Structure formats: C-alpha cells, structure tokens
Amino acid sequence: MSSPSTPTRGRPARLDRARTLETALDLLNQSGLDALTMRRLADAMGVQAGALYRYFATKQDLLTAMAERMLEGVDTTAHAADSGDWSDRLATLARSLRTALLAHRDGARVFAGTHATGPSVLGFADAFVGVLREAGFRDDDAARALYTVVNYTVGHTLEEQAALxxxxxxxxxxxxxxxxxxxxxxxxxxxxxxxxxxxxxxxxRLFEFGLDLIIGGLRARRAPSAGD
Structure with a gap:
C-alpha cells in the first residue's frame, strides 16, 4: 500500500521538499504568516499532515527553509571587488535583501524568526563580510556590520510590510x-x-536614509589605507 507521498504507477510524487517549500510560499503570499499552518499546507498538497514531517520536523524548520529560499535569487556575484566602491557594493547587497523580503507577504517576519544556514543565506553573508574585509575593515568590525545592516534591513522591512x-x-x-x-x-x-x-x-526613501547613516558611520570607522 502506498503512503500519501509515494507515487503510484504513472503519477508523479505529490510530496517532495522543493514542492513543499513552493506551496508554503504560495500560501504565505495568499494569506500571510499567521494563517500558514502545517495542516493547511498538507491540505493544499493533498497529503496527511504527518507526511510533511519527513522533510520538516517542526514548523520552525519549515520557516527556516522558507527564509533560505527567499534569498535564493539574490545575486552576490554582482558585488565582486571590481564592481565599484565598497560602500556602493554594500548598499546594493542591503537593497537586494530588502527586495527579496518584500517579494513575499510577511517575508521579513519569516526571516526574522529564523537562523538559516543554507547556501543562499551564508552566501549573502559571506559576500557582505567579504566586501568589508577587502575594503580594509577589521574582521570583528566586518562581522558586526553584517549584523547591523541585516538587522536594520529586516526591521525596516518588517515595519514597512506591517504598515502596507x-x-x-x-x-x-x-x-x-x-x-x-x-x-x-x-x-x-x-x-x-x-x-x-x-x-x-x-x-x-526612509530605508535609504537609514542605510546612508550606517554606511557613513562605517566609513568614519574604517582605517585609512595607504592609497586613501
């Protein structure tokens, strides 16, 4: 006897990790985070709720995977060392994060409650820290700047989405x-x-004002190099 997620002959599987994530994001966009439950997600996929736990042990695991998926489209390769001043590259990354969160209803709420460590999130963080290290910032300043800008961007976007x-x-x-x-x-x-x-x-405009303040503070903190 086949399980709810086991394909029968001639039929594709009704449940896999990628499709589950896409369906969860669709439900998020339709109804918001508060309405997204494991049971509702299972109903949308035509499976028993217990089948979802094969891929996500808890709803928090699902939200973490959704946060990772939200950043999947952020192009960190466009911010290499030959693509402009460090402050411009940093601002572009921050804007890209905001855009990725705004692309989904309650995107900032989902992201704020997770600690994703997948390649999309880590790739973004690595690119961000790399911009600052290559610009001559100390390692600890680069790491703290990452938290500062990400927290600012997520917090601003959370308030923005709530207001909208x-x-x-x-x-x-x-x-x-x-x-x-x-x-x-x-x-x-x-x-x-x-x-x-x-x-x-x-x-x-409000976001850009705050981002400019942060970058201005980082510029004042940066140790001048021999070429400055």
Missing part, C-alpha cells in the same frame, strides 16, 4: 498618527513640524 498591510485592511489607519499628533494634549510641536515626513509612505 494595515493600510490595505483599513485605509483610515494611515491617518492615525496625524490625528494623534494634531489633536494631542499636551501639544507635540516637534512632531507637528515634521509630520509630513513622519506620515510619508515613501519607504524606499
């Missing part, structure tokens, strides 16, 4: 901050003066 989903679900929520500031008691003069920027939905 809130706006889709409740258009009036966009004006919540504006109303709270303008009608606030006591008054908030500094927030009122900067309200157009605080309520802006130009998330790319």
């Amino acid at each position: 989903q809130a706006a889709d679900g409740d258009p009036e929520s966009v004006g919540t901050l504006r109303e709270a500031v303008t009608a606030g008691t006591p008054p908030y003069p500094h927030l009122s003066a900067t309200l157009p920027t605080l309520t802006s939905t130009d998330f790319t």
